[in-house]
Amino acid sequence: MLVTGGSRGIGRGIVLAAARAGANVVTCYRQEGEAVESLKAALKETGGDHHVLRADASDEADVGRLIATCEGLPGGLDAVVNSAGAFEPTSYDKLDPTQWAATLQANLTATHLVTQRALPLLGEGSSVINIGSTVAFIGMAGGAHYTAVKTALVGLTRSLARELGPKGIRFNTVSPGRIETEAMVALPAPAAEQQRKLFSSFTALGRLGTVDEVAQVVLFLISDLATYITGQNIHVDGCV
Template sequence: MTGRLEGQHIIVTGGSRGIGAAIVEKSLAEGARISVIDIDTTAGLSLANGLEADRFVFAPGDIRSAADISAFHELAVANFGPVTGLVNNAGRNSYADPLKMTEIEWDEVFAVDLKAAWLCARAVLPAMIAARRGSIVNIASVHADQTYKGYFPYAAAKSGLVGLTRSLALEVGPNQVRVNAVSPGWTETFLVAEYLATQPPEMRKQVLAAHPMGRIAKPTEIANCAAFLLSDEASFVTGANWRVDGGLGARFAG
């Protein structure tokens, strides 16, 4: 299907690579105009080089900063008009010892994985509420429900993001604005590759064996779900957390 995001203006945070880049490409294919903010300037400019300049804009920025978000939002609106969709995709992993982690390290994790989603939503919601139309998709994780030892406090941050999704959906639902979460499982991204590189070689085999489908996701498979939630086809879907994990969460361990 093509064209189901025709006429929409969608912001994607952290959209320069991985799941974010896949969402950008899928949304463009569906007819949207896309604005991307990412702290990785090199990756953002590289992505921009291969896309249509009249429907895509990239700007470097730090989503932990309300000032950066505000400046980016102004730029995005100046280019493509009011924002109709927001994908809070930017995130970071955390591998911390709960007894040794510092307050600063804790705050850095939550600033990216949770606070930034609220800051970005706060920027785009006034126009969505005024138009009585809009969709926010928060990219959470299966870690919101189940996690691994050594991932502290990533699961707490992603659980918070799912909670924010539900709470915000109730607040803006009367204005016909929808808020949903997508919780990917193992996906072929840089962050997953980075993690597996620190593990014994047999770890990847164990991961694949744990999946009922015998494989992990491609970023495009997460993007397909996000595109649906951004579209009018999901017009009565809000406050939900969509797990895209290949059935991983449906099985017992062992």
């Protein structure tokens, strides 16, 4: 299994959940740090053949190294989760071409590069999950560029599901809402509590989601329990 952007947030949750479920996982990160070291330590405790590489999913050469590592996985590659991405909030009137292009490259082009390079390794029964966002459905002030690429991701997923369905490869999007990650935990306590209260008020369940709740949906979609689910956009958002 390949999971991009696996050292933090939702990607990290997917990596750990998959490893604990018995998958051999290849994942990547862009910057060294404590998060990477703690992920490596946690993976060692699960057993299995895991690889944590420094690689940028939006860089063709780095993607080549990731796929080469996947070729050596015991049992081959049967699932890809495109979780890597980047976003810097900016009002639309101040959004310049460089930032627009960077957002496109980090989120949509990265997914394309990884998926296309992984295809020769994927056989019948394989699954590709693209991590989207509920902003594609509800919009986002200060995030028109991010909303645009996440919306495009849904269309890409749907098209690939149709094109590669005859080969038995499934494609789905998982679109989280507001999820409590380590980034929120790292905020000063008053600020974190303010955000929890605000964003929880938008959901029917009255709380934020957890990374594990997203991860479990991903694991379901790549499992044999979901063999007739493809081309879908599954919202994990507590009903916003």
